[in-house]
Amino acid sequence: MRSLVSFLLIFAAYSAFSQVKVKSSSLNTLDAVKKKGFVQCGVSSGLAGFSSIDSKGNWQGLDVDVCRAVAVAIFGDSKKVKFTPLSAQQRFVALQSGEIDILSRVTTQTLSRDTSLGLNFAPITYYDGQGFMVRKSDGIKSVHELSGASVCTQQGTTTELNVADFFRANKMKFKPVVFESNDEVTQAFLKGRCDVYSTDSSGLASERSKVKNPNDYIILPEIISKEPLGPAVRHGDDQWLDIVSYSVYALYEAEELGINSKNIKTFLNSTNPKVRRFLGITPGNGAALGLDEKWSHNIIKEVGNYAEIFRRNVGKDSPLKLERGLNASWKNGGLHYSPPFK
């Protein structure tokens, strides 16, 4: 009894005086990551093309490759990354609490997430917009014919708000059916619980690629929102934000310079100062970020440039077969643009 009381007293005294020294898990993520030896990355629990597990048990997808790029930048090894599958709901808490170092989970950048959620967004990795998928047999041609429909969406997403906004703005009615996980939304839609499945149009293409007869479903042409998807990190660690940002920019810069994982060797003797700086032959960039000088060279060698990542995960070489569209490099009329690497 006495020892218990004295323990409690000591604890109380300790807690009274140590209030200022709060746990600082999120300060200096780079050191913490280097110490544990891998990057912990939050991804979607299964969205073909962005993050899903293939038949060999490896994570695949565009979001996954972004995390790999960061791991390569730090460790020079794309295997030094661990993935945490998260629901839409869990994702922000997981990042805020320090459970993960990067959130790369088809997350839309919005003002309120950037501010009141305490996040910072790295560059956009996929420009998306919300769309609607319906059954072909319903004969619907436009979203404006959807008044009175039951709409299946996933909980805790910008989708839920966009649908409400869109129907309100167009003075149409709808019945929401909101599930916690993506798989349940898909199942409910396929079984006819709702008329419409709404999420980011890349997500619709991804879900459609998984069903038995994809031709029975059509994605309506209208896009009702802007969904810039990108990796997010905790607010307040500028160095970490810089590393994640420039790991993404390196993917764009390599595409602009025409460097990819196959031809990178031929660039090692390049005399182009831009290429030399980018590949770390002329040093400076690595030291500025607190990384190895070969960091961007390693990213392209191990993961590939953005064009390669896009093609194998969501583009021509994937079941999704998405067009580059807005996601092309600015040189080809898209939106991906890297600041100079100098």
Place this chain on the structure above:
Amino acid sequence: MLNISFLRDARNRAIFFQVIAIAVIFFIGNFLYSNVSANLERQNIASGFGFFSKEAGFEIAESLISYGSQDSYLKALFVGALNTVKVSLIGNIFAILLGIIIGVMRLSPNWLISKLSKGYIEIIRNIPLLLQLYFVYAIFVDVFPSVRQALNPLYGFYFSNRGVVLPSVSDHPANNWIILAHLIGLVGSYFWFRKCKKIFELTGEMKARFFPSLLLIFIPPILVWAGYGFPLTWDIPQLTGFNFSGGITISPEFSSLLVGLVLYTSAFNAEIVRSGINSVKKGQVEAAKALGLKPRLTLSLIVLPQALRVIIPPLTSQVLNLTKNSSLAVAIAYPDFLNVSNTALNQTGQAIEIISLVIIVYLSFSLISSLFMNWYNKKVALVER
């Protein structure tokens, strides 16, 4: 020296340790609070309950009050809380009724009936509720036809995987008065029951209770209805576009949650009822028989009053369990309080505030139901004279 003699006094010592205990709790609480708020501030995460008055921006599938996406978060959360109350209230009534039926069946001398109810209890009790909910929901969504091929067993009734649609009575000014007359009749019949009981206790005379109270409940509303000239128009549901409009729709989400909760909890309730009835000594029933009481009176005057004393306390925890289990609604898209809170949490990102709110709300649901059950328990408890 003074200090030692002060602490030697048992009363002083008791006070001294209690003061210490409170101080320790206060410091731990303070530590947690200041740590959390410092962390939130450092990470630039918004805090406080200011979001209550902000526009929610999301729709809720079913609501007992009118709600739209332009309403506030507070109202959205209230809608969710009402949905939880709705499913728990209806669920508990059915779970108790079904529990009594199955519990009595379990004691039946008929071998088949007794074994059937035993099988029911054992199977239902030993499968996780979440699994049962998925199963029931899958039955609703998979087995029922699509909305365009809805089953139409009766004029105006439709069954589809969008739920059950029933005709409803169209609005008329008479409706409110009819309901009021009905309520007055209910109160009247309650007083008639009390009066009968008093007469019985004083004189031993048994007045008819059932038939007069039936008259009391149904005659006034019919009179009011006649006074208005028997107005009655039905709102018949019709398939317009994607869904039925008009009538009342009972969603598959609500139905599956209700069915799942009722089946699960009734199995526990049945065992409680059985144990209650078994607790009444055999001699009591035999004595009642010896006095010449009919079986119905034996049950209502001898067995039930004694069994209820055993039944009520564990039944209280089942009532609370059903209410708490209703939060599994989130898995099958029923917009209960937890479901709406999760959405609000996601849109605002204020996890600590909303999770505390969820804790407080479920705690008050539980405390209110247990207050009610304790009051009822006191009422049926043994009165020693």
